[in-house]
Amino acid sequence: xxxxxxxxxxxxxxxxxxxxxxxxxxxxxxxxxxxxxxxxxxxxxxxxxxxxxxxxxxxxxxxxxxxxxxxxxxxxxxxxxxxxxxxxxxxxxxxxxxxxxxxxxxxxxxxxxxxxxxxxxxxxxxxxxxxxxxxxxxxxxxxxxxxxxxxxxxxxxxxxxxxxxxxxxxxxxxxxxxxxxxxxxxxxxxxxxxxxxxxxxxxxxxxxxxxxxxxxxxxxxxxxxxxxxxxxxxxxxxxxxxxxxxxxxxxxxxxxxxxxxxxxxxxxxxxxxxxxxxxxxxxxxxxxxxxxxxxxxxxxxxxxxxxxxxxxxxxxxxxxxxxxxxxxxxxxxxxxxxxxxxxxxxxxxxxxxxxxxxxxxxxxxxxxxxxxxxxxxxxxxxxxxxxxxxxxxxxxxxxxxxxxxxxxxxxxxxxxxxxxxxxxxxxxxxxxxxxxxxxxxxxxxxxxxxxxxxxxxxxxxxxxxxxxxxxxxxxxxxxxxxxxxxxxxxxxxxxxxxxxxxxxxxxxxxxxxxxxxxxxxxxxxxxxxxxxxxxxxxxxxxxxxxxxxxxxxxxxxxxxxxxxxxxxxxxxxxxxxxxxxxxxxxxxxxxxxxxxxxxxxxxxxxxxxxxxxxxxxxxxxxxxxxxxxxxxxxxxxxxxxxxxxxxxx
Amino acid sequence: xxxxxxxxxxxxxxxxxxxxxxxxxxxxxxxxxxxxxxxxxxxxxxxxxxxxxxxxxxxxxxxxxxxxxxxxxxxxxxxxxxxxxxxxxxxxxxxxxxxxxxxxxxxxxxxxxxxxxxxxxxxxxxxxxxxxxxxxxxxxxxxxxxxxxxxxxxxxxxxxxxxxxxxxxxxxxxxxxxxxxxxx
Numbered sequence: 074x075x076x077x078x079x080x081x082x083x084x085x086x087x088x089x090x091x092x093x094x095x096x097x098x099x100x101x102x103x104x105x106x107x108x109x110x111x112x113x114x115x116x117x118x119x120x121x122x123x124x125x126x127x128x129x130x131x132x133x134x135x136x137x138x139x140x141x142x143x144x145x146x147x148x149x150x151x152x153x154x155x156x157x158x159x160x161x162x163x164x165x166x167x168x169x170x171x172x173x174x175x176x177x178x179x180x181x182x183x184x185x186x187x188x189x190x191x192x193x194x195x196x197x198x199x200x201x202x203x204x205x206x207x208x209x210x211x212x213x214x215x216x217x218x219x220x221x222x223x224x225x226x227x228x229x230x231x232x233x234x235x236x237x238x239x240x241x242x243x244x245x246x247x248x249x250x251x252x253x254x255x256x257x258x259x260x261x262x263x264x265x266x267x268x269x270x271x272x273x274x275x276x277x278x279x280x281x282x283x284x285x286x287x288x289x290x291x292x293x294x295x296x297x298x299x300x301x302x303x304x305x306x307x308x309x310x311x312x313x314x315x316x317x318x319x320x321x322x323x324x325x326x327x328x329x330x331x332x333x334x335x336x337x338x339x340x341x342x343x344x345x346x347x348x349x350x351x352x353x354x355x356x357x358x359x360x361x362x363x364x365x366x367x368x369x370x371x372x373x374x375x376x377x378x379x380x381x382x383x384x385x386x387x388x389x390x391x392x393x394x395x396x397x398x399x400x401x402x403x404x405x406x407x408x409x410x411x412x413x414x415x416x417x418x419x420x421x422x423x424x425x426x427x428x429x430x431x432x433x434x435x436x437x438x439x440x441x442x443x444x445x446x447x448x449x450x451x452x453x454x455x456x457x458x459x460x461x462x463x464x465x466x467x468x469x470x471x472x473x474x475x476x477x478x479x480x481x482x483x484x485x486x487x488x489x490x491x492x493x494x495x496x497x498x499x500x501x502x503x504x505x506x507x508x509x510x511x512x513x514x515x516x517x518x519x520x521x522x523x524x525x526x527x528x529x530x531x532x533x534x535x536x537x538x539x540x541x542x543x544x545x546x547x548x549x550x551x552x553x554x555x556x557x558x559x560x561x562x563x564x565x566x567x568x569x570x571x572x573x574x575x576x577x578x579x580x581x582x583x584x585x586x587x588x589x590x591x592x593x594x595x596x597x598x599x600x601x602x603x604x605x606x607x608x609x610x611x612x613x614x615x616x617x618x619x620x621x622x623x624x625x626x627x628x629x630x631x632x633x634x635x636x637x638x639x640x641x642x643x644x645x646x647x648x649x650x651x652x653x654x655x656x657x658x659x660x661x662x663x664x665x666x667x668x669x670x671x672x673x674x675x676x677x678x679x680x681x682x683x684x685x686x687x688x689x690x691x692x693x694x695x696x697x698x699x700x701x702x703x704x705x706x707x708x709x710x711x712x713x714x715x716x717x718x719x720x721x722x
Numbered sequence: 723x724x725x726x727x728x729x730x731x732x733x734x735x736x737x738x739x740x741x742x743x744x745x746x747x748x749x750x751x752x753x754x755x756x757x758x759x760x761x762x763x764x765x766x767x768x769x770x771x772x773x774x775x776x777x778x779x780x781x782x783x784x785x786x787x788x789x790x791x792x793x794x795x796x797x798x799x800x801x802x803x804x805x806x807x808x809x810x811x812x813x814x815x816x817x818x819x820x821x822x823x824x825x826x827x828x829x830x831x832x833x834x835x836x837x838x839x840x841x842x843x844x845x846x847x848x849x850x851x852x853x854x855x856x857x858x859x860x861x862x863x864x865x866x867x868x869x870x871x872x873x874x875x876x877x878x879x880x881x882x883x884x885x886x887x888x889x890x891x892x893x894x895x896x897x898x899x900x901x902x903x904x905x906x
Contacts, residue, residue, distance in 0.1 A: 115855040115868035147857035300814035302854035337760060337797050338850075378756055378795035395755035397794040413753075456815040456856035463857065494814065530814045544817050548851070554794070660827055660874045680830075682823045682874045 076248035082364045083244035086356055090235035102135045103157040103183055107170075108150065108224060109140035110309040111341055112302075116150035117171065124172035128179035136183060142310020144224030145464030146211065147456075149194060152224075153178075160186045163198040166206055211461050214480045216442065216468045218450045219426045223310035228345050231352040234313040240358050242432035246321050247366050254325040255281060258428070261436035262448040266423035267293055267384070268496065268525045269601070270447070270514035273424055280326040280408040280418045288328040289417040292319050292425055294335045294342070295389060297381035298497035299548060301528030303452045304422040306464055308335065308342035311426075312349035316372065318425030320359060321432060323370050326418050330371050334389055337376040347374055381498070381552035384526070385600045386411075386419040388554065399554045400600035423452055423527075443469030447513035451524065457494075458533040460485045467512070474508040477531055488533035491632075492617070496525025498545045498552075499605035501612030502538060521612045523605065537634035538617040539624055543571035545609040549602065559597030563590055564606050571610070576637040577701075579625035588614060630700045636681040640702035643672050643685075647695035655685035655696065665710045673708035737766050741773050745780045755781060759792055768799040804839045804846035809863040813852030819859040825849060827877040828862075 097104070107113070107122050122138060129136050144152055149168035155178065156164040165188055167178065174192055181187045188203065195206030206212045217223075226233040234240070246254055259274030280288055292315065296304040307315060315333075323331050333350075335343050350372050354360040361369045375393050383389045383398040390412045392398035411417025427449060431439045440448045447469040453476070456462045460482030467476060473493060477483065484490050492502040501522035503510065510520050517523055532541065550564040567590055570583050591607030591614075598604050614621065623629045630638040643655070643664075648671040655672055656664045663678035664685060672695075674685070686696040699705055741762055748754045748761075755777070762773050769792055778785040792798045810816075810825040825836060828847045832840050839846040855861050858870030862877075869876070 111854050112857065115853075115858060115861075115870065147855075150857070297851075299812070299817075299852040300856060302852070302856070305854055338853075376757070376760060378760065378797035380795050392756065392795075393753060395752040395791065397791055454856065456859070457818055462815075497814070528814065530818065532818060536818055541818070544814070658875050660830070660878060680823075680826065682827065683820070684874045687873070688875075 079244055079248050079364050079366060082357075083241065086358075087235055087241070090232040093232050094236040097137075100137075101158055102137060103155060103159070104137045104139055106139050106141045106154040106156070106225075108142070108144055108152040110143040110306060111339075112143060112147050112306075113150050113152065114341075118151040120172045121151045121153065121170050121175050124175035125179060128176045129183075132179060132184055134179065134183050139227050140229075141226060142223050142228050143306045143464065145220060145306065145466075146194075146461070147463035148461045152194075154197060155182060157183060160188070162188050162202055163196040163200045163205075165196050165203060166194045167192045168194040210479045211482065214471075214475065215466050216450055217466045218430055218442070219307065219314075219423050219452055220310070220464065220466045221430070222314065223307065226311065228310055228312055229348055229352075231313055231349070231356065231358075234311065238433065239313055239429070240317050240353075242429040243317050243320050243324075243358065244364060246324055246432055247364055247368060251281065251325045251327065254321065254432070257436050258325070258431065259436075261431045261439040262446075263424065263427060263431065263439065264447060264449075264514060265421055266427070266452075266524075266527075267421035268499070268523060270524060273420065276408060276418060276420075277322070277326050279406070280416050283409045283416045284327040285416060286327075287330070287415055288323075288326050289412050289415050290319060290323040290326060290328040290331040291386075291389070291393075291412070291417060291419045292331070292333045292422060293384065293386065293389060293419050294333060294339075294422045295377045295384045296336060296339075296422075296526055297379070297384050297552075298499075298526045298528045300456055300497055300530050301454050301526045303454050303464060303527040305336075305339045305342050306454075307422050307426055307452075308339070309345050312346045313353065314426045314429055315422055316346075316349055316353055316359065318428035319372065319420075320363065320370055321428045322418060322420055322425060324368055326416075328418065329369050331373075332393065332412075333372065333374045334377055334383075334393065335374060337378055343374060343376055350374070380554070381548070382554045382600070382602050385602065388600065389419060390417060397554070399556045400602075402599065421526075444511065444513045446515055451512055451527070453527050453529045455481050455529045455531065457530040458484050458486075458488065458536075459531045469513045470511045472509050472511055473503070476512065476529075477508070481531070484531070484533050486533075488535065490531070491534050491536055492532045492538060492541075494522075494530040494532065494541065494609070495528070496523040496605075496608075497528040498549045499523060499601065499608055500525045500528070501608045502532075502541060502616065503612065504616040506616075521608065521615065523608070535632055535634065537575075537630050537632040538613040538620050539571065539630075540575055540632075540634050542609045542613045543568065543575055546571055546606070549606040553602065553606070557598045557600075557603055559594045560599075560603030560606065563594040563597070564603075566590060567594070567607065567610060574621065574624045575630075575635040577624070577628045577635075579621075581625060583625060584614065584618070584621055628701045633698050633700050635700075638702065639681060639698055639700045640676060640705040641674055641679060641681060641683070641686060641696055641698050642676075642705035642708070643674055644695045644697050645669070645671050645673075645708070647693050648672055649690075649693050649695070652690070652693065654688050654690060658684045658688040660684065667708060668711050673710065675710055676702070676705065676707075734770065734772065737770065738772055738776070740765065741776055745776065748780070750781055752781060752783070755783075755788065755791060756795075759788075759798060763798060768802045770800075801839060802843065803848075804844050806845050807863075807865055808845060808847045809850045809853070810836075810847070811851075811853050811855070811859070811861040811863070812849045813854075813856060813859075815856035815859040816852075816861055821860040821872075823874060824860050824862055824872045824877060827874045831877060831881055 153167045153170040196203040199205045263273045264270040294304045380398045387401040388398040407417040452466045546568045550568045553560045555561045663675045689696045774788045778788045812821045860872045862869045
């Protein structure tokens with residue numbers, strides 16, 4: 074099969090995609106793009122879509138509604154982009170489009186031509202009429218490579234991806250030798266995006282070397298890190314870029330079978346990928362004899378059943394084999410002996426999605442992005458106390474400060490920055506002094522955190538670092554598969570110690586104990602889960618030792634977070650006589666009326682949910698939270714008969 | 723009481739029949755174990771002991787092996803869930819925003835613990851790790867509806883809503899029945 078024949082077959086598919094795109098353009102009716110991925114749906118995108126449909130048919134306006142994947146701007150969901158060429162305006166992006174706003178937009182913009190400026194986030198193209206979204210740092214400081222088309226195309230329409238150049242990298246790869254492709258990826262310096270950062274090209278050449286005539290390529294989309302949803306978004310928004318990458322990988326390593334391993338907890342992602350595989354097969358871009366070449370690739374989806382440890386490749390392989398997902402000793406590495414004993418390459422979603430652009434634009438182009446040791450981009454889901462949470466793709470080497478303060482808008486509510494947790498349960502918390510650390514595999518590891526799967530949680534002054542460490546240990550302790558004693562029992566002990574510290578029963582030897590136990594767990598565990606589980610403890614001990622000491626020695630939680638160490642009381646000086654707001658909101662009826670017809674909190678009943686603090690009208694601001702709880706003045710509940718007398722008076 | 727017990731067993735009988743009918747579609751291959759368990763749970767919302775034994779027989783492995791695999795993964799449930807499933811997200815962002823307080827409120831309100839179902843099989847409460855709506859933290863799910871920015875008072879409100887809905891249905895039922903009687 075020579076290059077011309079492959080090209081000829083692909084060009085006909087490409088022409089069809091272009092013809093369809095051209096046809097849409099010529100129709101010249103407005104197009105409404107609605108972000109319909111999981112986060113958009115959670116914010117009400119389905120109601121928005123329904124409202125658009127109703128308003129359009131009610132007014133008899135012709136428009137096309139296109140559901141698209143995620144743009145990554147979670148703070149502004151539901152997001153809608155309206156392309157209304159006849160109005161003379163460029164395509165406009167609207168934020169927080171509720172059903173009501175959708176009706177207004179149909180009436181004002183589509184019918185009367187007024188783009189309703191107060192709902193506008195920005196124009197998607199530069200123009201003199203409306204400021205472009207590219208004027209905002211949340212857009213302009215990003216560099217999108219993996220997520221380039223996410224949110225711009227309908228994930229269920231393969232032609233939209235092809236029209237933007239999709240699958241042309243695969244066509245080019247099929248006309249070259251596998252060794253050339255491996256060499257290209259090696260020169261690009263691409264490192265695995267799953268967290269560890271192993272050079273992708275080297276992994277491939279090892280698999281190629283042990284080829285037995287039936288290698289297997291697996292896409293790891295078992296994103297179990299609580300707080301990361303990068304892989305899910307890519308699967309839901311642009312599954313074809315991933316599938317193209319998977320096919321390139323399979324061709325290079327000599328695989329005839331490929332599996333996309335997705336968490337079953339991501340139902341929308343599972344369905345989107347399954348549909349994408351079907352439509353790619355129909356165009357002979359996957360399946361038997363791809364584009365007329367002798368290269369066969371059977372692609373299937375395996376739904377992972379929710380075990381964090383299955384993100385580790387040997388555990389993942391065990392679970393596909395229908396066993397408990399326990400990691401195995403390496404060597405033999407999966408590239409020599411993996412699934413069903415065959416050489417197996419496991420690559421992360423982001424790694425595979427980076428491949429098409431590397432093939433098209435070359436290894437040196439990719440190397441020029443990011444840093445010398447970590448080329449390319451990094452995708453993070455930035456959540457927690459930031460103004461503009463969501464998915465962010467930036468060039469490697471960008472500093473944490475730029476990412477948090479410039480791209481994501483910094484800390485809201487006039488609070489100050491305390492720490493950033495990177496890499497989820499395996500990562501670490503970094504304090505303000507580390508904000509100038511560049512984001513790349515090696516710098517983060519040196520700082521004590523790690524790239525991980527892309528979870529980043531920003532915490533303000535109200536977060537307690539001991540509590541955060543306890544939270545992550547609670548997670549890893551539950552998810553430990555139980556194979557290694559140090560991980561199984563050690564994480565349990567770490568959790569017990571942290572539990573008692575946050576409950577005010579910490580002992581003075583606990584800090585020392587946490588540190589030595591952490592080192593032992595690191596040394597005594599087989600896989601990444603155990604080796605990295607103590608990281609949240611170690612980094613918080615290193616950077617926030619004073620908080621541990623306040624908990625242990627003074628029984629005080631400086632951030633007022635640990636509930637056993639805090640108490641609420643009502644300042645009688647400020648409390649307004651006769652106001653009942655807090656009484657109504659208390660879920661456990663802990664608030665009573667004092668003799669002076671003001672309010673008091675029964676400390677024995679109080680569950681410390683903080684509802685009264687939120688509910689107390691701002692002009693009184695009478696509810697106070699303190700730590701240690703002994704600081705709260707004791708206000709006795711009047712005996713019952715007196716209360717009723719007071720009520721009558 | 724006796725009545726509901728026999729009803730349950732008839733439900734179970736139907737389940738066994740259904741599983742017996744769906745098993746032949748799966749090749750007797752060890753790699754099919756997890757997909758089979760997923761398919762059963764998809765249809766019956768939990769894995770009963772009888773169901774796991776049937777799977778073991780179909781694949782020619784010990785029931786303990788099936789149970790061992792099923793209990794390893796978080797996805798599988800061994801108790802039937804309530805008619806309304808409440809899931810409280812305790813991912814990192816929700817934890818920082820106070821997800822645990824929300825979970826406690828549900829637990830207190832229903833007098834059950836995380837992972838349990840109320841005696842009338844109406845509600846079950848479970849914790850989940852990140853539903854991926856971190857920007858709306860803290861998040862809870864009522865069946866498939868995502869409830870963002872939860873507060874203890876919203877939990878209260880939810881149950882007030884349930885109560886109103888239940889009373890309305892009861893009234894309608896009474897009205898329907900009395901209407902039928904009038905027709906008779």
